[in-house]
Amino acid sequence: MNLPKLNITQQSAMIGMNKTPGQLSIRQPHAELHISQPPANLKIHRRPSKLTIDQSQAFKELNMVGPVEAIKEAAQEGKQKAAEGVSRIANEGDQLMRIEKGANGVIAQISENNSFNDYQPIQMKWIPSNFAVKFDYDPGDVQIEANANKPIINATPHQPEIDYQQSKLDIYLQQDNQIDINFDNLTYKNLGFEMEI
Structure with a gap:
C-alpha cells in the first residue's frame, strides 16, 4: 500500500x-x-725666540781675527818687542861700559844670553778651549686667547x-x-x- x-x-x-x-x-x-x-675668535701674540752665539774667544784662540784687530795686535806686540829690545840693548851697553872697571866675562855672558833660548817643554793644549763658544738662548713667549662662539640653530618642525x-x-x-x-x-x-x- x-x-x-x-x-x-x-x-x-x-x-x-x-x-x-x-x-x-x-x-x-x-x-x-x-x-x-x-668661527672662534683666536688671537695669538708671539715674541720670537732668539739664539745668540758668541765665537769671538774661539776665533782669538785659533788666531782667526779680522784684519783690523790683527793689525792692532801686531802693532801692540811690535811696540812691546821694541821696548824690550831697547831695554836689553841699553842694559848690555851699561854692562860693556863697566869692562874697564874689571868686570870680567861680561862679553861671554852677553853672547850666551843672545845665543841660547830657554828650553820650553812640550805642552798639549786644546784649541779652542772648552766653553770658548758662548750660547745665549731666549725661548720667546706665545700667548693664545681663544673665545668660542655657540652654534646658531634654527629648527622649524612640521x-x-x-x-x-x-x-x-x-x-x-x-x-x-x-x-x-x-x-x-x-x-x-x-x-x-x-x-x-
Whole structure:
C-alpha cells in the first residue's frame, strides 16, 4: 500500500556582506634645520725666540781675527818687542861700559844670553778651549686667547600629515528564503476517487 508522502523543501535566506577595510596613512615631513657655526675668535701674540752665539774667544784662540784687530795686535806686540829690545840693548851697553872697571866675562855672558833660548817643554793644549763658544738662548713667549662662539640653530618642525579613510560594510540579501511543499503517492482513490495525482 502506497501511502501518501509529504515533501517539504526549505531554503533559508542568506545575507551577503561586502567589507571595505579602512586605510590609515601617516606622513611625517622632515623638520627644517639650519645650523651655522661662527668661527672662534683666536688671537695669538708671539715674541720670537732668539739664539745668540758668541765665537769671538774661539776665533782669538785659533788666531782667526779680522784684519783690523790683527793689525792692532801686531802693532801692540811690535811696540812691546821694541821696548824690550831697547831695554836689553841699553842694559848690555851699561854692562860693556863697566869692562874697564874689571868686570870680567861680561862679553861671554852677553853672547850666551843672545845665543841660547830657554828650553820650553812640550805642552798639549786644546784649541779652542772648552766653553770658548758662548750660547745665549731666549725661548720667546706665545700667548693664545681663544673665545668660542655657540652654534646658531634654527629648527622649524612640521606637523604629521594624516589621511584616514573609514571602513565600509555593505549588507544585502544574497538569497531569499523559500519553502516548497509537494506530495508523493497522493491519489484521489485514497480520498474515494480513482484519479491519481
